[in-house]
Amino acid sequence: MCYSVCIDMCMNARIMLATRTHVILPDDLLAELDQFVGPRRRSEFISDVVREKLMHLRQVRAFRETAGVLRDDHIPEWDTPEATSEWVRKSREQDNERLDQILARWSEA
Numbered sequence: 785m786c787y788s789v790c791i792d793m794c795m796n797a798r799i800m801l802a803t804r805t806h807v808i809l810p811d812d813l814l815a816e817l818d819q820f821v822g823p824r825r826r827s828e829f830i831s832d833v834v835r836e837k838l839m840h841l842r843q844v845r846a847f848r849e850t851a852g853v854l855r856d857d858h859i860p861e862w863d864t865p866e867a868t869s870e871w872v873r874k875s876r877e878q879d880n881e882r883l884d885q886i887l888a889r890w891s892e893a
Contacts, residue, residue: 807830809817821829861871 817826817829862868
């Protein structure tokens with residue numbers, strides 16, 4: 785076992801427990817990987833890719849498990865295309881406001 789320090793997107797350092805493993809890759813794939821990230825960053829890159837793929841698989845599973853649970857009458861914002869567009873616009877606006885608040889906190893620090 786070895787330890788690695790991970791800096792997440794909020795700049796919080798955390799220590800992650802890591803285990804060495806043996807992975808076999810085709811020569812052409814390894815060569816291309818090294819062209820992009822270099823041999824010293826293979827583990828980090830592979831970890832990121834596996835994490836992304838697992839997130840995707842969890843999302844697919846969740847979509848399959850929850851397919852059909854919502855009916856159209858459950859979400860009034862989806863009544864018309866115009867209402868849906870307005871709902872999306874407001875949601876994006878709220879997301880941007882939250883992001884601005886987070887960035888403002890970081891610029892003050």
